Amino acid sequence: MSDEKMMRLGQIARKLNVGTATIVESMAKRGFEVENNPNSKITMEQVAMLEKEFKSSALDKEEASHLSIGKRHEPISLEPETPKQEKAPEPAPAPVHKEEPKPAAPTPSPAPKPTPAPEPASEKIAPEAPKLEGIKILGKIDLAPKPAAPAPAPKPAPAPQQPAAPKSDKPQATAKPAPAQPQRPAPQAPKPAQPQGPVAKPTPAPGAPQADKDEPAQEQVIAAKADSLKGLTVLGKIELPVDRTKKKSGPVASSDERNRDKKRPRKRIDKPGSPNQGGPGGNRPGQDQRGGRPGQRGNQKGGQNPQRVQKAEPTAKEIQDQIKQTLARLQGSKPGGGKTKSRRDKRAERDRDTELEGEESKVLKVTEFISANDLAALLDVSVNQIISTCMSLGMFVSINQRLDAEAITIIADEFGYDVEFTKSIEDELVEESSDEEEDLIERAPIVTIMGHVDHGKTSLLDYIRMSKVTADEAGGITQHIGAYDVKTKDGHKIAFLDTPGHEAFTAMRARGAKLTDIAIIVIAADDSIMPQTKEAINHAQVAGVPMIFAINKVDKPNARPEKIKEELANMNLLVEEWGGKYQSQDISAKTGQGIDELLEKVLLEAEILELKANPDKNAVGSVIEASLDKGRGYVATIMVQAGTLRIGDVMLGGQHYGRVKAMFDHKGKKLKEAGPSTPVQVLGLSGAPQAGDSIKVYDTEREAREIANSREQIQREQSLRTKKHITLDEIGRRLAIGSFKELNIIIKGDVDGSVEALSDSLLKLSKDEVKVSIIHKGVGQISESDVLLASASDAIILGFQVRPSSNAKKLAEQEEIEIRHYSIIYDAINQIKDAIEGMLEPEFEEVITGNIIVREVFKITKVGTVAGSYVMDGYITRKNKIRVIRGGIVIHEGEIDQLKRFKDDVAEVKAGYECGISIKNFNNIEIDDTIEGYEMREVKKKK
């Protein structure tokens, strides 16, 4: 009961929000003696009196109880002073102040982001907040007398979390509970802490929900509200100081937890190594604007997290470093280690180098046909050693004798060297200098016309030449020089190679002459795509030369150009009209229809090819034709490909050289110089080079001579080597083959092109059984040496438009060497073909010559059986082989012994006559037997 009427001092003190001492003092003033003990009892009357006196204080408490913030203060107040709730008001201010300064410092960051995080915290906290810590916060209210009071109210919110475990744990709590907050609100804690001090913004954020609660507080003390907000912010700061004061473990824990959530991003941030990265995502905003403190914090965290992260990173780096070091060591590079190491490495390196050098030095790089003397020098031995080595190998060589590849290899091997054959002198000297882009100017395209026989190649060339060439020539005599310069209407130049036929084209290419830029494939519109057309296409494709199809003879009534295009399409060659990439033009070489357009298309193609050449250098070109002209000496038609050829230039073509004495164009007009893509006839070479040989101008005659001599020597020695003297091997081989036969041919002609064409065609006649060998070919008269060579090698000589000299003729008669003259290539080819067929092993077929019927049989002693017979059909000769057939079955096969008419031996008996026949080694002849006579006739083998 007394409890109902009385209240304990502690109770009333709590209720009124004043200290017991204050109450005791107040009571004393009124004359009531009360012991300052919380359990002292006070009557209700006294209570009422006290309530009146401390009304304002009680109100404060009530208001404070609405604020959740107050809770947070608790820890503070608790930590430092384990407050007795009564004293709370006093101590509170102290901590607040302490805290405030901190917030002030961090102020910089506005902490806008926190807003989202804080909310959840406040939500959860809100319900509990008021109960417990609200009171403690009250103390804070006291601290910040004016507005501070309201601030604490909101604080209670966070407090609830702590209170659960806090008080007892406080020391640890700081570590654990702290993380608790950071985990979710992690971002909040820091933010509010920083921003708070000065800013009012943060408050609203966390307080969003609280705002309503705050309002009432504001009604009473508006300023308090603001303060209370600050108080909140300070809370954050409170944590900071706690962190600092308490080692770094506090923050570490929190940072750890953050890491748990954001490990990866963190690592990423850390890698760049920026010091302020410490803070995870939540810290970011602060990082930018934060001052020293945040920086510190960042460092703390960053410093710790990195430690952990680094544990992984360093290992990776270490591994890499290790690898680098190992590699460096392997490569003998310096970073590895001390002097000893590097010295050792160097030594190893040196050893390796010498080894390599040794290996390299064991390879002798030489050109073929170096002299014994030169080889000795290269091997670093005396020439006598070389000669004696050769003698021991069964070779007799002189000092200056040039050695072939085989000999060089054997000799070098004796001295422990391997041989690597390098390019010959001329190859090295004939190196092309690359041109600067600015030196290049456009040049005319060089065109070759190809196609099937009679499809109109010559007609097309003639038409172009006649209409385009001679037109502006004004009575000049057009010469056949194998190439022409043509000018189109627009004044563009095109060079045509007058070497119709893909074989010449390919023969030139085979010798390395890449002369043709564009190929015109002529196809007769009244015919179809023929084998040679296909070959021409193939040749152009293989050479990588763009093609233009000229569909010719469209003037003919039966011309069907579309059919040709269709056939081309079937070959996967779509013409432009059909949506393909190949240009084609319907033309008539007879009427000239479409030829201008064809030339335009050639120019178009040339434009695409961007043909350029440098005219300002020594001329480079290719031989198109070469011949011996009685009055003028050796004449060569050359296509200048680059540079400019001038009178007096020292030129080298194949193994011949000389100064340019004179130059002519295809009209026979004298020229002083010829630029790129110009065909010219030149006089002055010491011999006739082969079609396709390269032509190059040298600065000095000596240079050209050296190369010419070297080539000549190589040529000679090669031809000597290729002339196989019969060897045991060769005999054995021929014996094994049995029917092996070889036809050796020497070809001489007036023009190199013809000689080449003939030689190529003849070589193709080779078969398994008969091999055609062209043992020599050349331009010019048939000489004594040709005959001697033929005699030595059992060859025949073919002269194409050339005749033998009188001495050669005599010698040929003496030596019984056959010389055949031709003026048509096909005749030559056909005759040789026949000859080859004649040499083939004959094939025989059985031919029944006649049938004889036996009418009587006479047995004559010493002679045997003689059959009196009658020739029913055909005939029978004594040389015939016979078969005796009885009842349809051959009973004997043999030969005739005697064939007689009456008593006379005869060679042959024809049908309708009677005769007497005896058969060798066969007497069993009966009447009515049939004797079949037959013979084996040779049949030409044709393949």
Ligand SMILES: Nc1nc2c(ncn2[C@@H]2O[C@H](COP(=O)(O)OP(=O)(O)OP(=O)(O)O)[C@@H](O)[C@H]2O)c(=O)[nH]1
């Ligand atoms: N109607 C007509 N006939 C032509 C045309 N072009 C060529 N001919 C004739 O076709 C025949 C063969 O022409 P060539 O120019 O000799 O043919 P080719 O392809 O050079 O023949 P080869 O030199 O043997 O390979 C000749 O009788 C020409 O008159 C043309 O456009 N229209």
